[in-house]
Amino acid sequence: MLTPDLLSQAVETLRRGGVIALPTETVYGLAANAEDELAVRRVFAIKGRPATHPLIVHVARAEELSSWARRVPEEARRLAAAFWPGPLTLVLPRSARATDAVTGGQDTVALRVPDHPVALAVLDALGGGVAAPSANRFGRVSPTTAEHVRVDLGDEVDLLLDGGPCTVGVESTIVDLSSGAPAVLRPGGLAVEEIERVLGRAVPVRTSATVRVSGSLASHYAPRAGVVLAEPSDVASRVEALRAQGRSVGVLGPPTIALPPDVPRYDVPEDPAGAARLLYMRLREADQRGHDVLVACLPRAEGLGIAVRDRLARAAAPRPPGA
Structure with a gap:
């Protein structure tokens, strides 16, 4: 349960450059203030994640798209209206607000609105975005409970918010709308068929693309076995x-x-x-x-x-x- 005191603690931790773990509907995320470069780099260090591997910026509402992206195509707005909050990430041309630490030095930024009351409460109270990859060691199995985060990361996280088991269980679907026709760069918790239904066109799945996105390496999500x-x-x-x-x-x-x-x-x-x-x-x-x-x-x-x-x-x- 997210009490007012715990919410205040989470927001204060983010504002002072700390790193928290919080639930979303997909998996638990390791979150830092997306506009604090040092905090974001700490996320990379905790995970053991390559600095060129971009992060997804989570925001509280679709209206924030235009402050993180310099151009928002009409199809991006249609998808956001249909599926946010939800397990959909949109890749768009970045604005000056999105730093190299978040984008991996690319000219694009990945954005989504998570569908979990704890995550949304934190984002709303923070008044900004958080960069939040999965809260586990890089390349390993993503966490879907708070206990998974404790086992993987221990006390390397400043605060862990327990929101119960994740209801979707796999990461968000990533759709590239940064240039030209839309394409799915990572299948995820939103079916491609649903995206095609809203856009009224076929949307290809391209797991090998020039735009780097989270979870796109050949070896990933791997157990020890x-x-x-x-x-x-x-x-x-x-x-x-x-x-x-x-x-x-x-x-x-x-x-x-x-x-x-x-x-x-x-x-x-x-x-x-x-x-x-x-x-x-x-x-x-x-x-x-x-x-x-x-x-x-x-x-x-x-x-x-x-x-x-x-x-x-x-x-x-x-x-x-x-x-």
Whole structure:
């Protein structure tokens, strides 16, 4: 519960250059005053995040778009009206208010209005924006509860606001409107089909683009265990092959998949939105068991299933040395 005293403490921490963790509907964010360059750089240091990797600026309302972006296309306003507050990030040409520390030195800024009462209360009381990537070590599984943040970051955060489990469970969908036709640069908690419905046109998904955005590296969202991807019909055979190699194996997927009774399983609903909501929680539970490999069943490539498949593909990608 966000009491008046706790809200005042959070805002004062941000104003003096501190870093807080706060809930959104997608994942918990590690937030700093977006106009305080030293505070933003501390976010990078806590996460171990490359300074060229841009951050998303969270604001309290869509009316603030024009103060952070020097140009706001009509399609951006339509998307903001339809989906904010919500799990949508818009990439636009930056104004002078957006610093290099937030944009990664690019000429664009990423903006969104989160759909969580705690985050919105903090933003409204602050009267500005916060730069808020996920509150975890860079490249690892994002946090969807306050306890996840405590485990990952401990006392490196000045204040942790507990707003309960995140209701969406994966990061926002990022849409580039900085030049030309819109394109999705990161699938996320808003289905591409919904964006196309509002814009009345097809919107391509381009996970490789000239504009750098959060969560776009090949290896990301990775648990400690190795991740092997499988279609539903192939899960059982992949498990048996890995066990024959002497591997400790767990399975992430819907409860309808038939497996030997001694195989640890981490169930997620068959519907894509349900799978998205529990994805990171189940990946963390699997890590606690210390598996060598987690066989992940791919959901249907529709709706939020596209975002889940994206996160699983990045979790399964070859990892940088030392990761």
